[in-house]
Amino acid sequence: MSKIPPGDIVKQIDEYLKGRLDKKETDELWEYMLENPEFYKYLKIQAGLRKKQMDDKNDPGNKPGKMVKEDKKPWLVALAAVILITLMFNFFRSGNDAEINPVTDSIPLAYLITPEVERSSDEALSVLESRLMDIYFDAVSGSAEHAIAQYKELLPQADDTEKQTIYYNLGVLNFNAGNYTASAHALENVGCEASFNNVRADRCLWIKMNSFLAVDDRNEATVYAQKLAEISSSYQEDAINLLGQINSQTEE
């Protein structure tokens, strides 16, 4: 339970916006917001007032830092490159058809994507976003089949961005339901890097890699594994292992 006395919230927000709270106190304030969402609007208004103060004073403040990506791990990239070259060399040689399984049996439901509630602030959700939200709740509360049917029904009304979310979620749900062909088919419509960024894009590539492996489409799985092998992420190891596995089978 939050340690801020209820009557002190405006005062505490004021202290926060003046930069007088330490990390622990800042967290306590945000916990209070979670516990009492009605006060979040006070935070936003007081932040607006503080911003006005700073602008009025013509205080340039600190500019937000740009995200700087560091170099990828050189040895992993080199390893991926070696595997890639060997793979390309062997790719069209007819290889051994021993089965290569997906690296996971089940994709966590936390990987599903919800409508963009946060971007639109508190703005009311559109009818379609609202339905997407309902379907999401169906999916996470165990009604995957119902959710799949609902997503399909919604597709014709969805715009391009919403379609990407729907196809992605259909890919995840169908994979978990063991409908691998349907999963791969849905994911064919998803442009991971064009539609998502950072961790979500990496995860999308990883899901596609698994889905295509499940239907034994190694060519497609290799495409996504190659992309993942070049990115420093938690999926890189899976991808490199898989490329190694495919490579060793092709060599046999």
Next chain:
Amino acid sequence: MDYTKLVTAIKKGSGDEFRVLYTDTFKILCSYLRSTMRADHQDAEDCAQHAIMNAVERIQSNAIREPDSIYSYMLQSARNRYLRIQYENKRSNYQDNMEPYVPIEEQIDSLVDKEEQKALSECLENLSEESRSFIDYWLSYPDIHAGDIAEEMGISVNNVWIRKHRIVKKLAECVKKKIGKKV
């Protein structure tokens, strides 16, 4: 919002109450990550969702040992998830949990929405003369303490905070009305 309400809503699953709680919690967690740690939009959404789903799973399996700490748990879970993503991806927009949060000016920038700010300026114009002079005084001295304002205005410190609370509330209602949505 109390814990019982949250647990009931989560255990019921897809009810309207759960949806409202989910939306509020999601939005606040995203805002926290974006303002204090410079999380980008999708990373913030991803971590918020992860934190909520973790809490939901724990509540559903009765694995929460200290029910009162559920919000703290969600906040920490979202933050740790974000730090892990940063570490795994070697991104440097926020380094590690030993650092303080990003400068407050940046946090304020992240919290402020252009449309809401425009509406806020208009709402400030609509305040009564008394409220307007109170808030103008406050705005003119960014780092002033409530005690100084109390002395200047000849009122108690408590009264300063009560007055500010009322004005903030009035402004929030006005902004909501102007942009047709909650602030």
